[in-house]
Amino acid sequence: MPRCSSPRRRGPSCASLVRFLFAFEGVQLTVKPPRSPGAPVTAGRQQQRVFSGIQPTGRLHLGNYIGALSVWAANQARYDNIFCIVDLHALTIPEAIRVETLRAARRELAALLLACGIDPARSALFLQSYVPAHAELAWLLACVTPVGWLERMTQYKSKAAALTTVGAGLLEYPVLQAADILLYQADLVPVGEDQRQHIELARDIARRFHNLFRPVFTLPEPLVRPSGARIMGLDDPTVKMSKSLAEERPGHAIALTDSPERIRNAVMGAVTDSGRELRPGELSPGVANLLTIYEALSGRPRPDVEAEFAGQGYSAVKRAVADLVVSTLDPIRRRYLALSADAGYLDRILREGADRVHPIARATLDRVKRLMGLV
Numbered sequence: 001m002p003r004c005s006s007p008r009r010r011g012p013s014c015a016s017l018v019r020f021l022f023a024f025e026g027v028q029l030t031v032k033p034p035r036s037p038g039a040p041v042t043a044g045r046q047q048q049r050v051f052s053g054i055q056p057t058g059r060l061h062l063g064n065y066i067g068a069l070s071v072w073a074a075n076q077a078r079y080d081n082i083f084c085i086v087d088l089h090a091l092t093i094p095e096a097i098r099v100e101t102l103r104a105a106r107r108e109l110a111a112l113l114l115a116c117g118i119d120p121a122r123s124a125l126f127l128q129s130y131v132p133a134h135a136e137l138a139w140l141l142a143c144v145t146p147v148g149w150l151e152r153m154t155q156y157k158s159k160a161a162a163l164t165t166v167g168a169g170l171l172e173y174p175v176l177q178a179a180d181i182l183l184y185q186a187d188l189v190p191v192g193e194d195q196r197q198h199i200e201l202a203r204d205i206a207r208r209f210h211n212l213f214r215p216v217f218t219l220p221e222p223l224v225r226p227s228g229a230r231i232m233g234l235d236d237p238t239v240k241m242s243k244s245l246a247e248e249r250p251g252h253a254i255a256l257t258d259s260p261e262r263i264r265n266a267v268m269g270a271v272t273d274s275g276r277e278l279r280p281g282e283l284s285p286g287v288a289n290l291l292t293i294y295e296a297l298s299g300r301p302r303p304d305v306e307a308e309f310a311g312q313g314y315s316a317v318k319r320a321v322a323d324l325v326v327s328t329l330d331p332i333r334r335r336y337l338a339l340s341a342d343a344g345y346l347d348r349i350l351r352e353g354a355d356r357v358h359p360i361a362r363a364t365l366d367r368v369k370r371l372m373g374l375v
Contacts, residue, residue, distance in 0.1 A: 050079040050223060051186035053086040053128070053177070056105040058243025060112055061253040062325065063231035065332075066296040068190060073117030081123035082184050082357055085109055085350075088128050088135065088176060092169040093159075110346045112256060115335035126353030128180065133361040138172070138179035140368055144212055145175055145205050154197055178202035181220050183361050188223040192230070196222055213371040216364070231293060234270040237285035257333050260326045267322035272314050280306040287314070290321050297324050 052072055060069070072083065087106055091097060106127060118125055128134050150171050151157075160166045181189055181202050189199055199222050206217040231241045235251040246253035254266050273284035283291065283306075295305050309317050339346065369375045 047078070047080040048187040049082065049184060050075070050188045050190065051082045051084065051181050051184050051220070052190050053084045053089075053180055054109065054113075055086055055090050056102065056109045057090050059246060059253075059255045059257070060109075061241055061243065061246055061255050062293065062329070063241035063253065064243075065116065065256055065329070066231050066293070067192060069113070069116040069118075070296075071190060073119075076117075076119055076122045079188070082186070083113065083118055083123055083125045083353075084128050084180060085113075085126070086128045086177075086180065089173060092167065092173050093163070094167060094169075106350075107343060107346050108340060110350055111339040112332075112336050114339050114346075114349070115332045116256070120349050120353065124353045124356045125349060126357060127350050130350065130354035131183075131358060131361050133183055133358075133365045134176065134179055137183050137361075137365055137368060138176040140372060141179050141182070141205050141209065142172055142175045144208050147171075149201060149204065150174060153201065174198050174201050175205065178205045182206055182217045183364050184357065185218040185360070185364060186220050187218055189220045190223045209368075216367050216371060231296075232285065232289040234266055234289075237271060237289045254325060254329070256329055257336055258329070259333070260330055263326050263329065264322045267325060268315075268318050270318065275314070277311055277313050278306075278309045278317055280310050287317070290317060294321050294324060297328050 052068070054068075072081065075081070085106055087102065090102060090105075110125065113125060114120070153174055155173075159170060163170075177198055178201060181199075182205075189202075191199055199220060203219050206219055209217065233239050233241050233245060233249075233252045234254070235249055239245065241253045243253075246255070251266060251269055254263055258266070267290075270286060270290060272286040272290070275284070275287075278287060291302070291305050291309070294300075295302050298305070309320070366375065
């Protein structure tokens with residue numbers, strides 16, 4: 001089987017074995033105009049490059065789909081996309097590592113991403129650990145990153161506070177994340193509000209490297225979806241739907257692989273308020289969350305959604321939301337089951353995706369090492 005040796009190819013050779021006939025609503029994104037002139041390695045690129053990373057931990061849920069995965073799939077024709085399963089990031093808390101679980105989770109996540117519409121003929125999909133340049137660049141960037149910058153990171157402080165022993169990997173997690181992005185000269189990085197600080201840190205690290213040596217990196221900009229990006233917990237609409245809480249609280253989230261029955265039960269059990277019917281302009285957090293889900297999956301403007309359900313009882317609203325969620329997620333679940341049964345195909349996609357991005361990573365790393373006197 002021939003392998004891709006150039007990032008310019010449309011896709012890996014094995015991608016011709018399958019065609020994904022998925023239809024996704026177009027998503028309008030808010031993008032700040034690039035402030036960086038771009039490193040020479042990016043010269044001549046026809047599309048802006050987007051780097052997206054996702055950890056192979058926990059079960060992906062409806063919030064992940066609305067806030068990230070549906071956006072990734074919908075924009076494959078618009079951008080030069082690199083999708084990375086960041087398995088090295090899953091090692092930052094060693095006490096939580098389950099070796100066999102991690103091995104299986106990487107492949108399962110690949111199957112789910114493909115089922116959600118990631119097309120290997122248009123985008124690169126690979127494992128972070130398959131490209132050693134990620135770890136090598138992370139070390140080089142760590143050498144120029146002040147420790148104080150890392151100690152101020154909000155996620156580090158919150159996670160460290162819950163641990164008895166804090167490993168260096170947790171502290172340097174944002175440096176590896178910066179390396180992931182900068183390695184591919186990414187113009188844009190899809191982020192939620194809780195990740196904006198990490199993108200700013202990646203920009204700061206790049207600027208510091210430029211000041212110490214010479215400009216080599218593209219400064220990434222956040223790619224933000226203006227609505228529907230924050231789906232709240234069904235059991236508590238004041239907190240964001242999350243993979244970690246879903247493991248602790250059964251009614252918190254809807255997993256992408258849940259059966260139609262489980263989806264309907266979850267939506268019908270969602271917290272609302274003591275009222276009986278929907279009144280636009282007087283929405284409680286729970287009711288507003290249900291409408292946000294409906295708005296995001298239907299692609300309809302919020303005023304139209306509120307007008308449709310005005311005066312209807314909460315049970316009717318929930319049934320409509322449940323129907324829409326089932327019609328969206330059940331095809332994904334069925335595609336996932338079919339893909340996950342073909343381990344050989346998944347492994348081949350991930351290997352060829354790594355081959356596809358390797359020349360980009362190698363070019364950046366070689367220039368960084370040359371500027372630092374290592375070659």
